[in-house]
Amino acid sequence: MAERDFEARHLDTLDRDLGRYSNMELALSHAGRPVVGYGIAFVFVVLAGVVAAAVFGQTSNTFVVVIAAIFGAYMALNIGANDVANNMGPAVGANALTMGGAIVIAAVFESAGALIAGGDVVSTIAKGIIAPQDMHDPSTFIWAMMAALLSSALWVNLATWLGAPVSTTHSVVGGVMGAGVAAAGLGAVSWGTMGSIAASWVISPVLGGLIAAAFLWFIKSRVIYRDDKIAAARTWVPVLVGVMGGTFASYLVLKGLKKLVSIDLPGALGIGVLIGVLLWLAMIPVIRRQSEGLENRNKSLKILFGIPLIVSAALLSFAHGANDVANAVGPLAAIVQASSTGDFTQAVSIPYWVTVIGALGISFGLFLFGPKLIRVVGGQITKLNPMRAYCVALSAAITVIFASWLGLPVSSTHIAVGAIFGVGFFREWHSERRLRQMRLAVPDRPLLAPEERRRRKLVRRSHFLTIVAAWVITVPAAAGLSAVIFVVINALAS
Template structure:
């Protein structure tokens, strides 16, 4: 029998194993608790919105409804930040032009600035352009309908983010307003002409975005990538593309931002954008020439020249998104505040500053807490993006929105951006198949790929494609059904 004590080495090995087990438990605890921290912070933001509404509307008639609307509006803004902003930052992150932290910071700043500086102009449409306010029996019915629209839209966006489907927040809010309007005042309260245009945009938006992005990628391959001297071709064409991007974004931002101080037509905005585009082209020429010095004549070198414009385009898209989509979060909330203040549901909607702040901060907080999941999915799980392909997507989104504004077509920026990503991916698939067919005659029959292997090498993930398309199709009817149920429940609760 051996009564000797264990050696020091054996004792320390046992202690190390025990400490490692404790470390694994700590890591597991941190991994599990991280989502709970985000959830707690989101709930704290909703609570702060309620407190702010209570303080600012204390003693006002219908204060309870306004406080409840502030909570629902904050919840919806959080989900807009979690879902919709991925369309702007996903391509830049997927192309490794931005880190996740950099993308979150830039997007949060630009979204907030866009919402506060240029967002008030589009709020009224959400509350009065889809259903006729005069179709409601009284302001109480209208307020309940807007509460139901806020809640149902937020729930649907939350579900879409959970399953990893980027959907149009505009369509979600539209569906919520329609469902509540039908439940409250019947089918006659809905502006079906507006609804018809929205349904058409389900097809128009992604097709336009995809076709333009694919055309831009084809142009890059033709004029730069497959040229013998790629760097010389890039020196010629990259400044032109930067000028085109500056024109598109300047025109869009002039339309959205300058309306706050002066009435501006699409033609005037286009001329302003053209002037800025020409100046940007002239300024980009020496900059690109300087950046291209010493670069090897390889495709990898071209990514360096596109990284800066891609980051700038992502920031501008976030500013434009904040200006446009803050109305989704605070449009119904602003309508409720006005209805409770004036006792009626009609008239132009005046947006209080505190309502805009809730929407702007909510989008940024939702992005910071829950945005990375959708950003990763959009950036690298649909198709492989590099700086040039991602730039094609960003430029496609800007130009398509401008063209749609000129033609008077309602389009979804979400559908355009995701359509652009699909367009780039499907174009690459077509191009690879075309090259394979050309080489097939020179390849021995034994080297032909099997059908299963060809499917495995597809450059667009079909599972994501089908999930996203189905989510787009059912967004309006699903939120309408949720909103109708929410209207009945809130009606019984508020009595």
């Protein structure tokens, strides 16, 4: 009887698992209406052009800089609509944050990251993909950067409309490569760099998925399946919070605070270990007090992971704003420098007014168009609870640190979404394993029909195929579009 009750609860959970999607709050529904959203976005990109004209001054290249600022603002809007979902989606899907709360936190921390720690010096042409000297003259370079900026923005916009979280970094890389090939030929491309980027398409999501699955297995074996779950949580949750705190400390030092302080990987790891140990010790009495009076059930465990999950989402947003603002305004900064000085072969420092456009654009894009991708990442790939979402967030930070140590150019989008896939596929494997164990214990138990087994999959295959396909074609699609745009701009300019 007990086994039948367990199986009924187990199968009922699987039935409901993917059917729960969060509704956006009423306050955001008005802003999310297409006409209102597009209208606000249009006003923002126009204002970006006005600011560029006012700051840059009246020169022969003012019109070019204004158009570039408009394209940069458009790209920033698309980064906010697409990329930020990877940081906030797990917390929203786990019901640790409402959609409105997630958007407010993300907007604040994305902007803070961009304005405080962003604007670092970037290479002249997107991380050494194209040799600057092959551009021959400033005009060719400017048109190439303009084409790269517009093509990457258009591609990310299309991916958002399709509901596919893609790498904005890879979009910019593809745009620069395509424009560079159109301007200077295939020989201008650093194919070694492009090979490393292609390898990261596979390495980063697989690594993120494996790490997330490993942490979920640990939580299940050490906490969830223990007879006294609360006692186990008092032992292990402080350790897990300490691991998360230390990992994010190292992550922020490496990826989010490069402009403020320069620390190498061993130093960052040392800081992370110290902060992790201190946080572990500090959390022991906190978790003990928080767990008093809780029932010995899985639902009680979710409470203990809620605050760490919210903090991790905020820290991921800060680091993302610090790093990915350059995807929106790096080419714009290069155009500003080439237009004002004629120099396009040296490193480019991003002016503060350009960083402000990027920071505000990311925030506006998130507020106006972000909920769609947040829902996809947070609930439509696989069902997340605070424990699973914790594994996703921690995996994202660990994978970035590990990739930095290996020198791999990875995408935070690929890592976060790969971690969600890893959690979902681990749950499928674990559910099948438990059902097999039950059938061994009761040999005459009837088997589910193949159609029913497919229906109970815990990862939505349609989203999996759409997202993977979008990842694979991001660089070539952005490159092809950029090459076409460059040819058109160059023809019009001539």
